[in-house]
Amino acid sequence: xxxxxxxxxxxxxxxxxxxxxxxxxxxxxxxxxxxxxxxxxxxxxxxxxxxxxxxxxxxxxxxxxxxxxxxxxxxxxxxxxxxxxxxxxxxxxxxxxxxxxxxxxxxxxxxxxxxxxxxxxxxxxxxxxxxxxxxxxxxxxxxxxxxxxxxxxxxxxxxxxxxxxxxxxxxxxxxxxxxxxxxxxxxxxxxxxxxxxxxxxxxxxxxxxxxxxxxxxxxxxxxxxxxxxxxxxxxxxxxxxxxxxxxxxxxxxxxxxxxxxx
Amino acid sequence: xxxxxxxxxxxxxxxxxxxxxxxxxxxxxxxxxxxxxxxxxxxxxxxxxxxxxxxxxxxxxxxxxxxxxxxxxxxxxxxxxxxxxxxxxxxxxxxxxxxxxxxxxxxxxxxxxxxxxxxxxxxxxxxxxxxxxxxxxxxxxxxxxxxxxxxxxxxxxxxxxxxxxxxxxxxxxxxxxxxxxxxxxxxxxxxxxxxxxxxxxxxxxxxxxxxxxxxxxxxxxxxxxxxxxxxxxxxxxxxxxxxxxxxxxxxxxxxxxxxxxxxxxxxxxxxxxxxxxxxxxxxxxxxxxxxxxxxxxxxxxxxxxxxxxxxxxxxxxxxxxxxxxxxxxxxxxxxxxxxxxxxxxxxxxxxxxxxxxxxxxxxxxxxxxxxxxxxxxxxxxxxxxxxxxxxxxxxxxxxxxxxxxxxxxxxxxxxxxxxxxxxxxxxxxxxxxxxxxxxxxxxxxxxxxxxxxxxxxxxxxxxxxxxxxxxxxxxxxxxxxxxxxxxxxxxxxxxxxxxxxxxxxxxxxxxxxxxxxxxxxxxxxxxxxxxxxxxxxxxxxxxxxxxxxxxxxxxxxxxxxxxxxxxxxxxxxxxxxxxxxxxxxxxxxxxxxxxxxxxxxxxxxxxxxxxxxxxxxxxxxxxxxxxxxxxxxxxxxxxxxxxxxxxxxxx
Numbered sequence: 001x002x003x004x005x006x007x008x009x010x011x012x013x014x015x016x017x018x019x020x021x022x023x024x025x026x027x028x029x030x031x032x033x034x035x036x037x038x039x040x041x042x043x044x045x046x047x048x049x050x051x052x053x054x055x056x057x058x059x060x061x062x063x064x065x066x067x068x069x070x071x072x073x074x075x076x077x078x079x080x081x082x083x084x085x086x087x088x089x090x091x092x093x094x095x096x097x098x099x100x101x102x103x104x105x106x107x108x109x110x111x112x113x114x115x116x117x118x119x120x121x122x123x124x125x126x127x128x129x130x131x132x133x134x135x136x137x138x139x140x141x142x143x144x145x146x147x148x149x150x151x152x153x154x155x156x157x158x159x160x161x162x163x164x165x166x167x168x169x170x171x172x173x174x175x176x177x178x179x180x181x182x183x184x185x186x187x188x189x190x191x192x193x194x195x196x197x198x199x200x201x202x203x204x205x206x207x208x209x210x211x212x213x214x215x216x217x218x219x220x221x222x223x224x225x226x227x228x229x230x231x232x233x234x235x236x237x238x239x240x241x242x243x244x245x246x247x248x249x250x251x252x253x254x255x256x257x258x259x260x261x262x
Numbered sequence: 263x264x265x266x267x268x269x270x271x272x273x274x275x276x277x278x279x280x281x282x283x284x285x286x287x288x289x290x291x292x293x294x295x296x297x298x299x300x301x302x303x304x305x306x307x308x309x310x311x312x313x314x315x316x317x318x319x320x321x322x323x324x325x326x327x328x329x330x331x332x333x334x335x336x337x338x339x340x341x342x343x344x345x346x347x348x349x350x351x352x353x354x355x356x357x358x359x360x361x362x363x364x365x366x367x368x369x370x371x372x373x374x375x376x377x378x379x380x381x382x383x384x385x386x387x388x389x390x391x392x393x394x395x396x397x398x399x400x401x402x403x404x405x406x407x408x409x410x411x412x413x414x415x416x417x418x419x420x421x422x423x424x425x426x427x428x429x430x431x432x433x434x435x436x437x438x439x440x441x442x443x444x445x446x447x448x449x450x451x452x453x454x455x456x457x458x459x460x461x462x463x464x465x466x467x468x469x470x471x472x473x474x475x476x477x478x479x480x481x482x483x484x485x486x487x488x489x490x491x492x493x494x495x496x497x498x499x500x501x502x503x504x505x506x507x508x509x510x511x512x513x514x515x516x517x518x519x520x521x522x523x524x525x526x527x528x529x530x531x532x533x534x535x536x537x538x539x540x541x542x543x544x545x546x547x548x549x550x551x552x553x554x555x556x557x558x559x560x561x562x563x564x565x566x567x568x569x570x571x572x573x574x575x576x577x578x579x580x581x582x583x584x585x586x587x588x589x590x591x592x593x594x595x596x597x598x599x600x601x602x603x604x605x606x607x608x609x610x611x612x613x614x615x616x617x618x619x620x621x622x623x624x625x626x627x628x629x630x631x632x633x634x635x636x637x638x639x640x641x642x643x644x645x646x647x648x649x650x651x652x653x654x655x656x657x658x659x660x661x662x663x664x665x666x667x668x669x670x671x672x673x674x675x676x677x678x679x680x681x682x683x684x685x686x687x688x689x690x691x692x693x694x695x696x697x698x699x700x701x702x703x704x705x706x707x708x709x710x711x712x713x714x715x716x717x718x719x720x721x722x723x724x725x726x727x728x729x730x731x732x733x734x735x736x737x738x739x740x741x742x743x744x745x746x747x748x749x750x751x752x753x754x755x756x757x758x759x760x761x762x763x764x765x766x767x768x769x770x771x772x773x774x775x776x777x778x779x780x781x782x783x784x785x786x787x788x789x790x791x792x793x794x795x796x797x798x799x800x801x802x803x804x805x806x807x808x809x810x811x812x813x814x815x816x817x818x819x820x821x822x823x824x825x826x827x828x829x830x831x832x833x834x835x836x837x838x839x840x841x842x843x844x845x846x847x848x849x850x851x852x853x854x855x856x857x858x859x860x861x862x863x864x865x866x867x868x869x870x871x872x873x874x875x876x877x878x879x880x881x882x883x884x885x886x887x888x889x890x891x892x893x894x895x896x897x898x899x900x901x902x903x904x905x906x907x908x909x910x911x912x913x
Contacts, residue, residue: 137294138293141293141294141295142293144294145293146404148520150522151519151522151523151526153294204404207408208404208407
């Protein structure tokens, strides 16, 4: 599938980011950029530092050195809340939903940042709070329609199969109307059909809302099919960066994945 | 009662919009909220689509393919085509592109309305083979933004075009509707056809409307009724029971939010009548039973206690039969409060007045379950060629084994061969572009040959027993309907498949397949050890279990003067499952009788020779394509038969 949309100017620039936990060097001087409207993949073997990179971008980890520049604002330390306000939303590798709440309510929590009325007003469900809730609900319903999860709208998330939980989590991230969407292994643990669905949703999000997407993925086939550009990490270092075809032909990447004869 | 001004679908639409402009005509759940269109609004939309189509060159007599899930706009597109004197051709939305190609070519489709990207893709794939297909309109634009094909237009754009056209030609729509005649073709419905290509059944406005009027009068439908349209639009059931009846009676068609949400939508809408093939009712019941088994001990006990009561007296109360003791009535009342009412509410059946089923045989347990909790489930009989509606149970005269008496205006005749012949206003004009097959199906007197074998019982109820060509006679002349017997056997949970033999032989014998899951469970509960399928199938207690089933069937048959002679005398339990991979079943799981007779000739000879054992070796194909041999020494068992005359007298 081809996208006629244009990748624009860099929206996110990561420069020389290093991060260590005690003696473990998770990231060592990693630099790359993400352009507006593109799908950017970060791949690498287990323990390569992919999730750490994502956590640095949305401020869960603070890098030891290096900077992250988002929409022209350069900073080293930012907390996740601020990152979310600036338009970065994410999903998690091991799903972090409120299991006892319905799919609808879970997605509604994604609207939290957009809510202007106070807790007390909302509790009374009166006047502006009511109006606002209706607006948010309408937006959430659009997301439910978009992700085709109408049939589980009122189902507690804990009762849903894994593939659908992942979809709900994507829905919650979308509810924040982000400029940059970080997806941590959105296809892990899915069967072929679920993967295809998820690919389609990722492409549709990118296409319809123009959302810039950074995704971490294990499944090479998926990555090569849907990404515009790919960064490859290995032992915390960047070993390749380019279009899927360039990366596929890169010697270091092949070595990192298949091992080298010593 | 058929006023001349309402003899075509577009005129019915006009009269509904005039008679009840503010009543809801269509509902669809969109973004979580039920959206309603009144009859006046529906007419407005239909007019816009019709004018748009006309502006795009749609001519009288042109055919419009409609493909997608049930959505108001697709129904409107059908109405629009009819208003222009065109013929809607609804297609099955789950057909793959290659299957669509045949219908698109056969019906010379030039205009098509598709629901979404999925359907558009399939239609576009067929454009090279169907060069006439020049206009494709889509309802849901999602994913279609980058499609540049010249054939594609959105329905929104078509509607806008139509409104513009209507502004310039205000008299156009009314004039087109005026030109429609009752004997014009109103729709072409393709029958799936078990053999060869599907056949297009052409029905006139008069036939469908006449039939719908009979149905509306039969169960007293009014504008206040509600129905959920969830069955394929290409199926005659939806066209007649939703589309046509709503236009005749003026009630509202409710379209589900998505195919997955049907159960929820059903609950929210609470339809007053419902139509579904047996498997839909079966799925609902299975879901209920699974959830009941997961419920707490107390709830389970309450459920089973009251279901016992319902089974005993529920049907008597539903049918208003006398002789139900007061205590039972009171218990049933309590059960309604505690179990049946809430259960019906969960299933969305609270407001149901009538529920129909048809198309295939329905199991007694299933049938009784719904009727015992107070759902007025009835069977009907018919086919696309007769606008369904050959016969139907009247309320209060529902009997599981029959399909009721012929409907008003329908003549049913049983041919000497046993085949059911039908003459009614609803019999089709003919198969589209197939005059030879039409002549074969409809005789000089206008009777349609259904291909089904049946007979009338003592009360004048029609009983359908089998396909006519499968029905045979025993050597002594007794009627033998293998599928009827097999269905009866298969209604037992322990029996997965059964094949009966007896044509031109002295008695009926059966080969039975156990249902591994059900019999396995049964064996476990009894502490009966077994090593696998072959072992379980050959155990003496299993044979006893199945003998019980066979004898129940025999006892049932003995009550039937016509089929009582074909009781099953000997049977065996096959050591392997009949399988489509081995050519024993078709892909739709119908038994291939002749092939089985050939393959298991040794077994059949043993059944008829009176021996008690038979050794057999069969080739079996595994899922990975390899083949292997299984062998077994099969036991042959006898079943008791009952005297027909004595049983009839006792009853």
